[in-house]
Amino acid sequence: MAVKSETRRITAKDYRVDQPIDWCPGCGDFGILSALQQALARLGLEPHRVAIVGGIGCSGKSQYHIGAYGVHTLHGRLLPYATGIKLANPELTVVAVGGDGDGMAIGAGHFVNAGRRNVNMTYILFNNEVYGLTKGQASPTLPLGLQTKSLPEPNAQGRVNSLMLALSAGFTWIGRGYAFNVRQLVGLMQKAIEHPGLAYLDVLQPCPTYNNLHNKDWYAGKDRGDRPRVYALDDEDYDPVIAEGADEETVVAKMGQVIGKAMEWGDRIATGVFLENRNVSTFEERLGSRSPSYHKHAPALRPIADAEGRSLADLSDLFAQTSVTRKPGGEA
Amino acid sequence: MAVKSETRRITAKDYRVDQPIDWCPGCGDFGILSALQQALARLGLEPHRVAIVGGIGCSGKSQYHIGAYGVHTLHGRLLPYATGIKLANPELTVVAVGGDGDGMAIGAGHFVNAGRRNVNMTYILFNNEVYGLTKGQASPTLPLGLQTKSLPEPNAQGRVNSLMLALSAGFTWIGRGYAFNVRQLVGLMQKAIEHPGLAYLDVLQPCPTYNNLHNKDWYAGKDRGDRPRVYALDDEDYDPVIAEGADEETVVAKMGQVIGKAMEWGDRIATGVFLENRNVSTFEERLGSRSPSYHKHAPALRPIADAEGRSLADLSDLFAQTSVTRKPGGEA
Amino acid sequence: MSSEQTDSLAWRVGGPQGSGVDTAARIFAGAAAAGGLHIFGRREYYSNIMGRHSYYDVRVAGRPMTCHSSVVHVLTTFEEETLVRHAISTGEGGAIIHDVESSDVRLDRITFLDERVVKDLTAYLGERDLPPTTAGVLEDARRRGVEVFPVAYDQITETLAGDILFKPRADRALNTIAVAVSCALLGYEPEYLADALKWIFGGRQEIIDLNVKAVELAYGYVKDEFDHGRLLHRMRPVHGTEPMILVGGNEAVAMGKMAAGLTFQTYYPISPATDESVYLEAHATVPLKNGGEGAIVVVQTEDELAAVTMATGAALTGARSATATAGPGLSLMVEGLGWAGMNEVPLVVTAYQRGSPSTGVPTRTEQGDLLFAIHAGHGEFPRLVLASGDVTEAFLDAAQAFNYAERYQTPVIHLLDQTIARTTQTVPPFDVGSIRIERGDVYVPPEGDDVRGPYPRFAVTESGVSTRPLLGQRGGTHWLTGAEHTEAGQVTEDPVIREQQLEKRARKLALAAREIPAEHKLAVYGEPQAAFTIVSWGSNKGAILEALERMSAAGIDARLIQVRLLWPFPREELAPILEAARPLVVVESNHSGQFAQLLCGQTARQCDHLVVKYNGRPMTCGELTRALLDIHRGTAEERIVLRNPYE
Amino acid sequence: MSSEQTDSLAWRVGGPQGSGVDTAARIFAGAAAAGGLHIFGRREYYSNIMGRHSYYDVRVAGRPMTCHSSVVHVLTTFEEETLVRHAISTGEGGAIIHDVESSDVRLDRITFLDERVVKDLTAYLGERDLPPTTAGVLEDARRRGVEVFPVAYDQITETLAGDILFKPRADRALNTIAVAVSCALLGYEPEYLADALKWIFGGRQEIIDLNVKAVELAYGYVKDEFDHGRLLHRMRPVHGTEPMILVGGNEAVAMGKMAAGLTFQTYYPISPATDESVYLEAHATVPLKNGGEGAIVVVQTEDELAAVTMATGAALTGARSATATAGPGLSLMVEGLGWAGMNEVPLVVTAYQRGSPSTGVPTRTEQGDLLFAIHAGHGEFPRLVLASGDVTEAFLDAAQAFNYAERYQTPVIHLLDQTIARTTQTVPPFDVGSIRIERGDVYVPPEGDDVRGPYPRFAVTESGVSTRPLLGQRGGTHWLTGAEHTEAGQVTEDPVIREQQLEKRARKLALAAREIPAEHKLAVYGEPQAAFTIVSWGSNKGAILEALERMSAAGIDARLIQVRLLWPFPREELAPILEAARPLVVVESNHSGQFAQLLCGQTARQCDHLVVKYNGRPMTCGELTRALLDIHRGTAEERIVLRNPYE
Ligand SMILES: Cc1ncc(C[n+]2csc(CCOP(=O)(O)OP(=O)(O)O)c2C)c(N)n1
Ligand SMILES: Cc1ncc(C[n+]2csc(CCOP(=O)(O)OP(=O)(O)O)c2C)c(N)n1
Ligand code: SF4
Ligand code: SF4
Ligand SMILES: [Mg+2]
Numbered sequence A, B: 001m002a003v004k005s006e007t008r009r010i011t012a013k014d015y016r017v018d019q020p021i022d023w024c025p026g027c028g029d030f031g032i033l034s035a036l037q038q039a040l041a042r043l044g045l046e047p048h049r050v051a052i053v054g055g056i057g058c059s060g061k062s063q064y065h066i067g068a069y070g071v072h073t074l075h076g077r078l079l080p081y082a083t084g085i086k087l088a089n090p091e092l093t094v095v096a097v098g099g100d101g102d103g104m105a106i107g108a109g110h111f112v113n114a115g116r117r118n119v120n121m122t123y124i125l126f127n128n129e130v131y132g133l134t135k136g137q138a139s140p141t142l143p144l145g146l147q148t149k150s151l152p153e154p155n156a157q158g159r160v161n162s163l164m165l166a167l168s169a170g171f172t173w174i175g176r177g178y179a180f181n182v183r184q185l186v187g188l189m190q191k192a193i194e195h196p197g198l199a200y201l202d203v204l205q206p207c208p209t210y211n212n213l214h215n216k217d218w219y220a221g222k223d224r225g226d227r228p229r230v231y232a233l234d235d236e237d238y239d240p241v242i243a244e245g246a247d248e249e250t251v252v253a254k255m256g257q258v259i260g261k262a263m264e265w266g267d268r269i270a271t272g273v274f275l276e277n278r279n280v281s282t283f284e285e286r287l288g289s290r291s292p293s294y295h296k297h298a299p300a301l302r303p304i305a306d307a308e309g310r311s312l313a314d315l316s317d318l319f320a321q322t323s324v325t326r327k328p329g330g331e332a
Numbered sequence C, D: 001m002s003s004e005q006t007d008s009l010a011w012r013v014g015g016p017q018g019s020g021v022d023t024a025a026r027i028f029a030g031a032a033a034a035g036g037l038h039i040f041g042r043r044e045y046y047s048n049i050m051g052r053h054s055y056y057d058v059r060v061a062g063r064p065m066t067c068h069s070s071v072v073h074v075l076t077t078f079e080e081e082t083l084v085r086h087a088i089s090t091g092e093g094g095a096i097i098h099d100v101e102s103s104d105v106r107l108d109r110i111t112f113l114d115e116r117v118v119k120d121l122t123a124y125l126g127e128r129d130l131p132p133t134t135a136g137v138l139e140d141a142r143r144r145g146v147e148v149f150p151v152a153y154d155q156i157t158e159t160l161a162g163d164i165l166f167k168p169r170a171d172r173a174l175n176t177i178a179v180a181v182s183c184a185l186l187g188y189e190p191e192y193l194a195d196a197l198k199w200i201f202g203g204r205q206e207i208i209d210l211n212v213k214a215v216e217l218a219y220g221y222v223k224d225e226f227d228h229g230r231l232l233h234r235m236r237p238v239h240g241t242e243p244m245i246l247v248g249g250n251e252a253v254a255m256g257k258m259a260a261g262l263t264f265q266t267y268y269p270i271s272p273a274t275d276e277s278v279y280l281e282a283h284a285t286v287p288l289k290n291g292g293e294g295a296i297v298v299v300q301t302e303d304e305l306a307a308v309t310m311a312t313g314a315a316l317t318g319a320r321s322a323t324a325t326a327g328p329g330l331s332l333m334v335e336g337l338g339w340a341g342m343n344e345v346p347l348v349v350t351a352y353q354r355g356s357p358s359t360g361v362p363t364r365t366e367q368g369d370l371l372f373a374i375h376a377g378h379g380e381f382p383r384l385v386l387a388s389g390d391v392t393e394a395f396l397d398a399a400q401a402f403n404y405a406e407r408y409q410t411p412v413i414h415l416l417d418q419t420i421a422r423t424t425q426t427v428p429p430f431d432v433g434s435i436r437i438e439r440g441d442v443y444v445p446p447e448g449d450d451v452r453g454p455y456p457r458f459a460v461t462e463s464g465v466s467t468r469p470l471l472g473q474r475g476g477t478h479w480l481t482g483a484e485h486t487e488a489g490q491v492t493e494d495p496v497i498r499e500q501q502l503e504k505r506a507r508k509l510a511l512a513a514r515e516i517p518a519e520h521k522l523a524v525y526g527e528p529q530a531a532f533t534i535v536s537w538g539s540n541k542g543a544i545l546e547a548l549e550r551m552s553a554a555g556i557d558a559r560l561i562q563v564r565l566l567w568p569f570p571r572e573e574l575a576p577i578l579e580a581a582r583p584l585v586v587v588e589s590n591h592s593g594q595f596a597q598l599l600c601g602q603t604a605r606q607c608d609h610l611v612v613k614y615n616g617r618p619m620t621c622g623e624l625t626r627a628l629l630d631i632h633r634g635t636a637e638e639r640i641v642l643r644n645p646y647e
């Protein structure tokens, strides 16, 4: 979800930063960064109303090149940071960006539990199947038995299917893009950000330096007569939407559909929107129903003191509840 | 997988411990404990070849009442501990037991990543939808919007589907039991332990003290004319097995089948074996193919010193590789 | 209030968890408070939901007290385990109330009685030619001058049930009956009990009626069965006291946070911290003095890693944000703490200490986390560590922590111990009016539309403090990162900027050390000029204060220096005061003397005596006084361990 | 080896990451080593994969050295950033080799040059009326007496490519060419370079041939273009030295672990620890002296929480088990460490310190984790903390750590700093034969079938150490728990057992303090009776040792006390030695003087001077000597910060 600028037209330039980028030549991260800058601009968001929350890894450096609030967090913890930011100031558009090691290994527990909350924000995972910044170890998305460049032995751990995981966890928007299809990526990011709920966008991101197996050529199917492995769900008869109020049967069917597409790999790799579930309340809505004043004054914005710094909190009721001073025989 | 006693008949008595149990009256944990004692005995396992690894919670106290090696670990970390034990001494039968808070909240990241390894051990999750030992907060398996006894407000976080999560993570055996159906549970536990790979057994465990919604009566369908909600997959035409060498299509179909059953809730709740995947190598096998001596001498058992305590390691090759002393012009 | 033996009455009730021990204690405390008496309550229980032993000490007096008593005057029991565990703590002239059915039960038949207790008690009774049974225990008590009152509870509840009531429902009034018996024996008017019942059971009239009936029956029973007035101790109402609230440590902290304007709190359940967050959750809409109301977002996170980082995220937006936890959770928060330090985030971490390490003795007390709190996290970053000495300080410090956090833009650890969390005390209502909210150097966006970042968030200043834009403010965009950074927050590895930023952050700690007034750093009690000096921190304060009174009564001048700001360590203030200290006695509730080590590391002054307790139970004035008197007499070892096998 | 100016030669090469700087350095070092010379190598680089600046110092001499030099004799560059960053560190009489193409580039056009460097250098050049360009930088160097050698690299590679080779392939030999140019200028025989190339490129003959050809061309170029022998410095082979290996800190630790019989290692990737585990992974089958071979299981875990707990699980079965990490990982291991302490598990944690806090300066050095390592974890449990001073000690300590862990059945933290990890040094092959493996008190199952548990794993003993059954052993079944426990490991909250177990665990630390021989706790270097006393720990040792030599050459007697066992702190051994220390100087690589605080806390002795460096770069003998001489002259402040803006 997004708060738009009311005052002036925002362009991708507003989101550029004059800082050299230190990714390797040919890295997929460039495409993702550029798509994100464009998507934010197209949404007309004012940069100071945007917080980009990065993980630790090559991918987690993206926010330095976006002219908004940028938070470079701790390895694996980008979602809790992002959640805190968003819940405390819901007027911010919050986008979390991080690596597959960050998100699926050290951050997997937060991923699962973020799904349960459905906070209105977006998580973009840079899926390169390796730990880029620590020099090419296998990440949880690298399939079993593959041996990328830096591995002394074939990968002994299996591949986690991040889309299925997002589904099991409860993400209400699930999509996949490809770093070298920037045009599609911009659209996906816009949708993800506009989705009122927790969106997960998996981006296939070639790492030319360490992932010599699943590289640009492989995705493009160079090894099989230029028949690309990546294809767009848009080109098929695929409807990702679970409408508000959908019945259980529909929900189950739609979920099954996601699984079917999520399990494809190797020959055909789907990109596009896998799921758009409009049937689940956001965490912000739930907080609002606990305490309606949440919607009026978010935690970041509510007044807590008067001009003299005196507390605005009125605890007299609470004191009365615990008061033990009463006349003998009197009412509590 | 299990190493059987060759010498004498083992009975459930061998697994009992003379220690008072401090669970609440009527707690589902009793049934699970009793089933586990029976399953271990039926498998004929010698107690000293068994390690029960507990999480932190009411459930995590189970191992104190089992006469084997018992490891009461840290909250959420039972799987890494169990993995270390099993990999270092594969002759041990390792069973991890813990709560849903332990496994699905603080431990969710390990759960996901354990799935990627497929270590030959069993994980039994005591699913009571609450944090028992900390007095009844919602656990990640409590559905959204429910308000159990101790909650000041309805649950604002959604329910994670632990079976789907196990599937996405890569567990190769997935089942569900019910704490008050001990007979079925014994069988499930035997199968889970005998499965050569990582087994996940979810046990519906009423917590009469804090979960006043999904209690024994609810599972038994007392509110709807005694039509039990729980039913057995065995009673249906359901085949959980993915055979060795199964093709991709079959695998996808079987996975879809698991999802279908895993998503049932409320009216019908399936128990039994959801998945038995024989198509994935164990982590131990993968280690063995990295270093065949792993199978000969496991880490716990390999000799490291001679009788005088001198190191058995021969590092001369390594030194030669880094040796820089050579005659000018000589070969490296 | 008065008692023949002391000026306060130590009442104890025990029973299995889940059997209503807490309610019994609340009824007693409520009744006493209704009579204008002061209360000091302390709870002990196992890490268990139902069945294991728990007990509650309620000490009452006509004046405020600051600790519990290890010698019990009235022991109220309704099953054998409590009887067996605590009879030995009942002092001469005291009373034991027990179920007649428990009169002769073998110790080794009591399910949850620790083997060690059975063994030691059996030996103790054996030495006295008494059998290892409740009968033996009771006979021993009698020999020691304790009055024993066997009560036929079953008979009373049967009467209570009468013909109309289902017996198990009447049984639920057992704790009320036990309390009423003790009150009757103490000669206390039953009306106060009725008051308490109304207060506790709110509008549930049926329950109130049943319990009031139970009280009547109990009083009648005492009148019929026992020689009225046999008990030395008496409890009498006092009148005209100031308004008081009966409040526990967890609530006090929650209230302090509310008063300070907390709007965001995260937690992962853990004893003894949970109750604070659950209290906040239950009171998440705060009435405001301007007529509106304000929400507090309380998020139960998936773990403590999420709790600390989520709270930090919220703090970045300007919300007053905190998380609350205990030892194991603090251990998991370490990395997040460092990030907050590096990014100069005003984050409050409320850390309750419990018996440790690891899972330890989770429902018991300890002060084992001091050096950890000060040094938690790889690398060096400024943090403040405050420790409260009692419930009222817990309230004030909880509020003050936010001011420090925002003034110095850095994490503040508010260290409490389980003793404080488990204390319930009558105190004057907390003084919200005394709280001044200071938000530190926060950026104010200028007018106009085209203000653009990046903003030099980490500008190097003389004080170390830089202006802080909040996420979402126009013109304030900058970067935050756990990596070393430039003024705008971009990563740098430049050696010079590294030094500048490291030094800038360190200056804030020096600033705090300079600015915070001495009276917020430490407090001196007793005889300010006395040479006999006790230095301590946290909940020990309570026991020490009463010990000082006793020392003074014995003609010994002594003083307590309670250190409240543990980090930055108040070296400048403390060192001069300590010069004349002789002996210098450090008192703390841990094994290794962490505070003593800290003191020496910071002032090069070693203490002469270290008095420690680490069996998981709070110190009492009695045992402490004995130790201090030994020290005074010169007969004490350098290191004194306070032990009590029966608590 | 000889050089006109000093008895060692300081050579430096730099360039963007990924451009072959490491290989260049290895070629140079290999060539020097082939000539029998000793080597001290040190690497600096950014937290980046490609493009950012990295450089490598190789110091060579005819005798062992213990640190790098901040004054460079020969600076080898092939692009402008390195030239600009390091020209200023090239001393009088030194040489700069650079690409002719880089002769006149504006500083502000160099992509990754920090603004701060541009600013400072521009000012520096401006003061000297020089332009802010490489030309200015080079002219400044010339004025300072540095010889400048512009090399037409492109011309050489073009020749190398000739007609047959694709030019970019020839370009890959650039680093070889640069190295060869420097060797030629130093008058070193090209045969040694050929040796090095063979050693480095193994069997890849094509690459070897190409590079050998490149060497020839480079030597030819130097001969043609430059006045041969213009350079003051010379490099000459020495002969008849002892066998040596060229080894880095990470490998040394890995080898130490292998020698000690490590069979299980977990890790989560993190600089600068990863390389150790990857080395183990790549050598996971160890040949055994009994003819067999043994596997080392190396598991890359999902995070450090898993790493520490998984390694602990393995240790319970009897495997020698370890995990390796750096600051942020250590922060996440804290809770697991406590569990291991509570369960008396022999676990080795290898902790590399890097620039901190939080993500900090991950590829730079620091000693910021000392107090954290000692106090990490809520509550109190025994742990040992060892810190190695150099690569050889890293090997020995890595092995010894297991003996301590098993003898005292408790976690051992082996603390290293990035400086050691990044050091590559010639040393005699490590003495595996000197290692004695001691497994502590391990249970031996009796014969017979019907031995049953539970076994009193945590039996209270005088030493604190109890017999340890391994998971899987017959008759040894017991429980393990992070909660306080009985002898068999069942949870208990009994106050007496709590005390007994806490005291038992604490006794093990006292035992270690008593048993470990003084020479393993600390080492004294220099003049043992000197009053001028430096106390330090970790990698500073290297710079201090050379500084002592210089002090001695200047007629000043001084000594270094290197503390190697940091916890339990060697109070008994250290306190008496320090009595005569005047001045007492603590040297360490952090901001707050952690060791100095520890020393004071443990001995009540404050140091007279604290010399620290915290810009992320290791100390050098030169800067340290200056500080020490100031102290000796009495002109130094209490606190001295070593700074160098250009490293
Ligand atoms: C707690 C912690 N452990 C380890 C690291 C080291 N580390 C830095 S980046 C990284 C992994 C990066 O991989 P990924 O998340 O896939 O991002 P990528 O570089 O591939 O974009 C690791 C392990 C760290 N920063 N913090
Ligand atoms: C790091 C840490 N945080 C919190 C706790 C407190 N704690 C103890 S048990 C428990 C939750 C128990 O719930 P669950 O795992 O569902 O087990 P149950 O009691 O329901 O069987 C928690 C949070 C802890 N022991 N360690
Ligand atoms: S290592 Fe891989 S992911 Fe990282 S910048 Fe280079 S190409 Fe990109
Ligand atoms: S609280 Fe619930 S889970 Fe725990 S013992 Fe009681 S009934 Fe069982
Ligand atoms: Mg990655």
Ligand SMILES: [Mg+2]
Pocket (backbone or CB within 6 Å): B057, B099, B100, B101, B126, B127, B128, B129, B130, B131, B132, B139
């Ligand atoms: Mg539970």
